[in-house]
Amino acid sequence: MSPxxxxxxxxxxxxxSAYVALARPEIDPTQPGVLIAAEEAGVSPEEFAGPGDTWAVMFDDADDEGGGFELPGARDVEADAFAEQLQRALAAGEPFTVEAGNFLRLDGRPSGGAWVVTAHVAPPEDAAAAQTLELGALPAPELLADLETFRRSLA
Known part of the structure; x- marks a missing residue:
């Protein structure tokens, strides 16, 4: 469950304490802040909110060194392919490396009923800002359920 x-x-x-998230945020045009911003911009709230079709990577580590960046041009099919690749790696039960372009790489290894995962994030426009995050031991059943839920949300 995402905080x-x-x-x-x-x-x-x-x-x-540490996470990485791949998300396609959608702005709710009924939120008060959106209504005010749309009025100030002279457009309808729906036009201001837009289609919600820009993917982003958000991250934070145990020291609150985090951030995020947008992925212009990324599509749902690419996010689904990444999730499917991660599902296959988990099913194999072996240490793995899974990549989403050159901006996100996950290295994982099994540890009991969990996966110890390290994330490497690199904003496409600033390779010098790359970070490595130790995500900790992620329970295998929850991880697989989250992947399935994510993939269904894309369908």
Whole structure:
């Protein structure tokens, strides 16, 4: 379960102290802040909110060194392919490396009924800002359920 509030498809991987999330946020045009911003911009709230079709990566580590970046041009099919690749890696039960382009790489190894996962994030526009996050031991059943939920949200 994600502690970050995102409407739209979201794959959250991590613990309360460190996480990485791949999300396609959707702005709710009925929210008071959106209504005010739309009025100030002179457009309808629906036009201001837009289609919610820009993917983003958000992350945070145990030291609160986090951030995020948008992925212009990323599509649902690519997010689904990443999730499917991760599902296959988990099913194999062996240490794995799964990549989503050059902006997100997950390295994992089994540990009892969990997976110890390290995430490597690199904003496409600033490779120098790359970070490595130790996500901790993620319970295998929850991880697989989250992946399935994420993939259904894309359908």
């Amino acid at each position: 970050i509030a995102v409407e739209g498809p979201e794959l959250y991987l991590g613990t309360g």
